Amino acid sequence: MLVMKKVIIINGPNLNLLGTREKDIYGMETLEEIAKKVNAEAQKHNIDVSFIQTNHEGEIIDKIHEAKGNFDVIIINPAAYTHYSIAIRDAIKAVEIPTIEIHLSNVHAREEFRSKSVIAPVCVGQISGFGSFSYILAINAAASI
Numbered sequence: 001m002l003v004m005k006k007v008i009i010i011n012g013p014n015l016n017l018l019g020t021r022e023k024d025i026y027g028m029e030t031l032e033e034i035a036k037k038v039n040a041e042a043q044k045h046n047i048d049v050s051f052i053q054t055n056h057e058g059e060i061i062d063k064i065h066e067a068k069g070n071f072d073v074i075i076i077n078p079a080a081y082t083h084y085s086i087a088i089r090d091a092i093k094a095v096e097i098p099t100i101e102i103h104l105s106n107v108h109a110r111e112e113f114r115s116k117s118v119i120a121p122v123c124v125g126q127i128s129g130f131g132s133f134s135y136i137l138a139i140n141a142a143a144s145i
Helices: 031-044 057-067 079-083 086-095 133-144
Strands: 005-011 047-053 073-077 099-103 125-128
Touching: 005 031, 005 057, 005 133, 031 047, 031 133, 047 133, 057 073, 057 086, 073 086, 073 133, 099 133, 125 133
Parallel strands: 005 047, 005 073, 073 099, 099 125
Antiparallel strands: none
């Protein structure tokens, strides 16, 4: 019997505004539309996805803690927390779950401060710059972990 892999996708602050916020950078799709695409891709890989968004750092940390023993992989778009949240970094490191950091935009081609991630060093990899396809690439990566 094929065991279903469980993946949690955690979306950070302001991602609830996708589709209306800085469309030239983040695209036209809403987070709900991206979630539908992700779920379709996940089904192809026998992956059960939990897709959440919060603007609150503490809630992100709580979700990471709750993932231990419940999820096989974490995919996280920490948004602005990427650049300074040592608390999220420490939570990822503490739970010892393979984690993939993703971004819609190419963070290395934007403002200098965006190229520094305090999260990436505790992740198995980082995917950025492919718009909503970054999520699909992350699902494929999660399937291979």
